[in-house]
Amino acid sequence: MTEDKKSCLQEYKLEQDNELRFEVETKGEKVYLTLKSGLAEIFGTELVKGKTYEFTSGAKVAVYTWQGCTIEVKGKTDVIYTAKETPMIIYSNCHAALEIMRSECENDNKRGPIAMVVGPQDVGKSTLCKILLNYAVRMGRRPVYVDLDVGQGSISIPGTVGAIVIERPASIDEGFSQEAPLVYNYGYKSPSGNSKLFSMVMDQLALTVKERLEVNKKTRHSGVIINTCGWIKGDGYRQLLHAGHTFEVDVVLVLDQERLYNELVRDMPNNVKIVFLQKSGGVVELSKSARTENRDQRIREYFYGTLKNQLYPHSFDLKWSEIKLFKIGAPPLPDSCLPHGMKPMDHLTKVVSIIPSPGILHHLLAVSFAEKEDEDIIYSHVAGFVCVSNVDTERQTITLLSPQPKPLPNNVLVLSDLQFMDSH
Template sequence: MAETKDETKQDFKLETNTELRFEVDANGTIKLEMITGKAEIFGSELVEGKKYVFTSGSKVAVFTWHGCTLTLVGKSEVAYIAKETPMVMYLNVHVALEQMRQKAEEDDTRGPRVMVVGPTDVGKSTLCKLLVNFAARLGRSPVLIELDVGQNEIAVPGTVAALCIERPSDVEEGYAVVAPLVYHFGHKSPQDNTQLYNLLITRLAEVINLRCEANKRTNIGGVVINTCGWVRGDGYRSIVHAAGAFEVDVVIVLDQERLHSELVRDMPDFVKVVLLPKSGGVVERSQKGRMESRDSKIREYFYGVRNSCYPHTFEVKFNEVKLFKVGAPVLPDSMLPLGMTSEDSRTKLVPLEPSGSLIHHVLSISMANSDEENIIQVNVAGFIVV
């Protein structure tokens, strides 16, 4: 069926190994219903006869291995059937990872650890979602690691996080975010404080390693790591650092041969580096689109995906709380205390005086019991808006 913008109801019949891709109009919603057959969205299966609602700006790909009939009701920006998709290759990766899990189960060792890398807008988050959903459908319990501080799928932007995936993500509402492990970074790009970013990666890896040692099911389920799209210079060095910190077995490179060849050169021999194509349905986002996505994620944290949560406003005296920011101003080494370098100052905790500059800022609440702890490396309990 050709692309359309005017029809309010559209019927699609998908053949084996094809994909329906659609985007919801900026001011509308779309109801999707699978009439017959079997299909899935990012690895989560659709229920026949159930109506799924997608809000403005949603970009959805419905894939079928066996064929199905679908109905869309609502105004779509674009809707078309794609016959060329990399889903078979993505499934082969899942099968290989599952074989590694089975081997780990037999030998009582660690499950696979895979990291997905590539430039911006190549579908890294989507592939990670596919891999953890496929694993969860087999009863596995992989850990999803989110290192993309700008477009975080687990917590609010400006954080690195980890989430144990017990079941496939909900088609409409995404992951069931229960007891995530979240660390405060405070910027939308790793470039703003590379030293702190690498420090948090190391800390997150240490905690995940301890959890895997303590929980056999999690250990066998393995780890799937999503990264940011900064792949040059310090960004590339952060990727290599993350691979070492998490002791990855597999690195999947999406849509960039140069990055693939560099990682083949720099990774240890036991790390398998795989180059995969991106999906044709991947949409490049503008700076405005990225900003709107971040704002939407923050709103979702406080109000829920369907506005089902009701945040409360309350007053706290400034003398009842302690405020800090991470990173002192960059100064020449000659002006710093003896033994400290400018790099050290980027991970230093600086007391913050209350002022009007805090208005309309999102602050994290630390799990630290006192300011004598290393607060930077302590996970957060939640977030507030001033």
């Protein structure tokens, strides 16, 4: 059953292993969902019976029930239907297998399983990660979530890689708690922007995650779930192999592409389990413009929050003399001009000091924890991000949009390739 532009109040009775899927695309539209009876969940987070959940434009929702339930939906949806065939039992089996591995590691006091989710764009990798993390937390675990999808940036903003310890299930409307994330600045919306820099940043993240696993016993036994981007050919595939090696993964879950599955079976070590999974029928393919809009919305939420949790950023001026501004990457030199011992690719990760100019207007700047002005900048995690809203060359000042007031945690700022046009 598919109903387009369905409005007013509707009640849906779902049988066991059914999923109610709907999308809210119309701007300004709100849809309210209430579980009236039975048990149901959204991407692994249980719904509270009788509580009303609100969804706004851009929401793509799948309400799943193991035993059957009654759902009330109020408002106008662009698409809504009941799916009787879902991959949820297969995903649940993946969780059960990971849980067996966790229990064995707990008994032997070893590091828990490290699972990496891979596949092309728009097959539900982020959703599968959320389901596996929610199920793990509901079993009393504290897994680490690692996000390598720089185009989406679910832990911080696009253009970053990061990790966070998951201590409680994601809320239906706000997702996982964003307290104390570990974030590294990469500065491009795709790993292809600077593949050498991406590898270096990923290696540093892996090193820090391994160190943190050693500190906390419960997290060590719970293991890691890694989300990856949809670039799976050529250099993208090599980056997946590199990620598997550097994070020392035990399990790779391949969504929707048998060719990728077979390549990984061929190229990954024999001790790594490669599992092929089908994607959910509710996955929506995004256009390039929708992907760009989602990226902009993610950055906007970083500064201004969401409709339910609004934030009020600060704007202030800093003198050029008060900051140290850098960018990563320099123009390539001909091989004949390279200094002795320097490799042709080294210019991609060269840290260059720059003077503020109108060219950095609307660009994001990472506030780095780096103390030195050399490679420290690449390997240091960041305190957060600011956006350049004005550059005054006469007064030699720069105006920044910032989540917090002056002073900044550090005066070392790193230019990102990503931009944000502030419409507020």
